[in-house]
Amino acid sequence: MLLEMSHLRKEYPNGKMAVDDFNLEVGRGEFICFIGTSGSGKTTTMRMINRMLHQTSGTIKINGHDIAKxxxxxLRRSIGYVIQNIGLxxxxxxxxxxxxxxxxLGWSKEKRAQQAHKMIALAQLPDEMLERYPGELSGGQQQRIGVVRALAADQEIILMDEPFGALDPITRESLQDLVKHLQEDLGKTFIFVTHDMDEALSLATRVVIMSQGKQVQVDTPENILRHPANEFVTNLIGEERLIRAQPNILTVSQIMKRHPATIQPEQTLADAIDTMHERRVDTLLVTDQDQKLVGYLDIDDVSRKTDVQTPVKQLMNHEVSYVQAKALIGDSVQRLLKLGVKNIPVVNQEKQLVGIVTRTSLVDIVYDALRGAPATDEQPASPINVDIHAAANHEGSADA
Amino acid sequence: MKDLNLINQLTYYFTHNGLYVLQQFNRTFLMAIYGVLLGAIVGIPIGIWISQHRKLSPAVIGIANVIQTVPSLAMLSILMLGLGLGENTVIVTVFLYSLLPIIKNTYTGMLSVNPHVLDAGKGMGMTRWQVLTTIRIPLSLAVMIAGIRNALVVGIGITVIGSFIGAGGLGDIIIRGTNATNGGAIILAGALPTALMAIITDLVLSFVEKRLTPKTSSAR
Structure with a gap:
């Protein structure tokens, strides 16, 4: 492990607990985002890594060496440091x-100059800019310099304290690309403090969510979106973001309709027509005694035959496409739409029928994903949102 | 002489006593410079020191303020009791008066350095001394010079008054003028070079101040 933090605690003399029992192991090349509300201790934790602050107790080890020693x-010369206000x-x-x-560090003049040219190229800025003063550069250019300055001495770990907080969204995005490139291509390890959830989710390999000095959840962005640990995390991520992420976190079982109209293969056409009439549907799913899906019966197949005593099994279509209840919507939606069917049965692992997904429920998902969350004054919340919260509150809720 | 007007009298004085005026000019100037230089040697480190120990700043600046409130003639007389007549007393007085502007400006200059820049410097691995010499002092130098400039202008005024305790200088000429009947021209002969000295030193130091303002732009 490149960086190990164990049982870190920071208590101020006035009794305020800034960080409480913080544990984290960071491997080489990871991109760790600390996120939380202000006062959650994220910056405090980061500043303990280069000893800008001293922990009350607990240890931080870099490559196995205790930094307190x-x-x-x-130590600071070996760790890159970028702050929000640029600090050039x-x-x-x-x-x-x-x-x-x-x-x-006492590098020779030639080596330093060489490094400066290399770094300005890395920042994707023209070489002439080396002669300029920071005041002559735009905020985005200054922070690019701030970022590469932190790498100039081949630092392995780079600490960043809300580095892009003061930049406009477009500039911020291009700088995010820059640091992502540095992490992915140069294998640098980043500890990145932010309060911007989008930034954390798009950059991090792991996100550390903090609240009042405690770690609330430490996980990959995908897992955090899929299983927020508690209501605090859900609120921090925000409903809109969860909805937009839906196709990738919701499973088919969460949007399907349960108890679709079914019929047994041994039953007769008369029974089938009665059921269709009763349920007001044009298609019946055919299941055997074990509730296994074996086929479907369409109204078109029915009308061609006159003998109402014909068993269903002689008329039904055996070629039936279905989706797994556990499948993610994002993965299945494309397939569903391409098949051109009005609805598709949902089965569990034993191929037992558990529900049905209609095209209209897919439309809802696509609509929410593209248009964002419904306005908050639209009460009550749409059933989709209820599902989201259900998803958020139950771990492993994918089971049918 | 009576027939000449003021301007003519003045030129007459200068042409006949030019060298003497120059000598006195020199004397006044050196006394002021020595006093302020001493003030800078003592005041700048104090200013830096209290900027690092901010709890001490009200006490230190308070003392310097009290010194400043004593009228200069009174201060000269009090010091004269201990140090006797002569230029040394004047130099010490100028030194005491220059402390406040120099300490205060050094202190303000040090505190006006953007804390984020200091944080970045420390976070990148600069020692306290490196932060002081490569960030703090260069960035507050201009403000410090402004304090010295203030001190020097005040110091010139005090040096002139110093003639009362036998320090010589341009003040001697002015006093001679006030004692003579119709001595307007002689007063001017002392006062004009004094004013000129104050204005010139102020201009020169403001130029130095501008030069020492750290470059933040390549367009110059």
């Missing part, structure tokens, strides 16, 4: 800024 100045030295040129840590 290291020289803080040397206003009286130094861009080149001098980039060369700051290499200079502290």
């Amino acid at each position: 290291m020289d803080p100045v040397k 030295m206003p009286h130094m040129t861009i080149q001098e800024n980039i060369e700051l840590v290499p200079k502290l």
Whole structure:
């Protein structure tokens, strides 16, 4: 493990508990996002890693070495550090800024200059910019410099404290691409503090959700969207984001209609027509004694025959397409729509019929995903939202 | 002499006593400079020190403020009791008066440095000393110079008054003028160079201040 934090606790003299029993192991090349409301201890935790703050108790190890036993100045030179307010030295040129840590480490002038050129290229900025002063660059360009400055001495771990918080959305996105590239292609490890959930979900390999100094949930973005640990996480993620993520987190069983109209193969056509009339449907699903799906019977097949005593099994279509109850909607929706059927039966692992998905329920999902959450004053909440909350509250709710 | 008007009298004085005026000018200027230089040598470190120990700042600045409130003539007389007549007393007085602007400006300058820049410097692994010498001082140098500039202008005024305790300088010429009947021209002969000195030092130091303002733009 590159970075191990165990039982970290930070208590201020006034008794305020900033961080309480924080545990995390970070592997090489991971992108960890700390997210939480203000005062949740995320920045405090991050600042303990380069000893800008000292923990009350607990240990932090980098490559197995306890950082409390290291020289803080040397430690900080080995860890990249980017802050929200950029923190470029206003009286130094861009080149001098980039060369700051290499200079502290005593690199030769040539090596430093070489590194500065390499870094400005990495930041995707023109070489001439090295001569300029930070005040002459736009906010986005300054933060690009801030990011590459943190890598200039080949630091392995880079700490970032809400680095893009003050930037406009477009600039922020391009900078997110930059850091993602640095992590994926250069294998740098990032500890990234943010309060922007979209940023955390799109960048992180793992998200650490914090509240009042405690870790609420530590997991991959997908798992957090799929199974928010509690209501706090659900609220933090936000209903709209959960709905937009629905096709990837909702399973078919959560949107299907239960108790579809069925008939047994041994029953007669007369029974079938009665059932259709009673349930007001044009298709019956045929199931055997074990509730296994064996085929379907369409109204078209029925009308061609006159003998109402014919058993269903002689008329039914054996070729029936179905979906698994556990399948994600996102994975199945494309297939469903391509088949061009009005509805599709849902089966469990034993191929027993458990429900049916109609095209209209798919339309609801697509609508919500594209148009966002329904306005809050539209009460009561749509059934979809109820499902979402059900999904959020039950772990492993995928079972039919 | 009576027939000449003020301007003519003045030029007459300068042409006949030019070298003497220059000597006194020099004397006044050096006394002021020495006083302020001492003030800077003591005041700047104090200013830096209290910016790092901010609890001490009200006490230190308070003391400097009290010194400033004593009228300069009174201060000269009090110090004269201990240090005797002569230029040393004047230099010490100028030194005491220059403490407040220098300490205060150093302190404000140090505190005006953007805390995020300091945080970044520390977070990147600079020692306290490196943060002080490569970030704090360069970024607050201009404000410090402004304090020295203030101190020097005040110091020149005090030096002139210092003539009363036998320090010589341009003040001597002014006093001679006030004692003479119709001495307007002589007063001017002392006062004009004094004013000129104050204005010129102010201009020169404002130029220095601008030069020392850290470059934040390549367009210059």
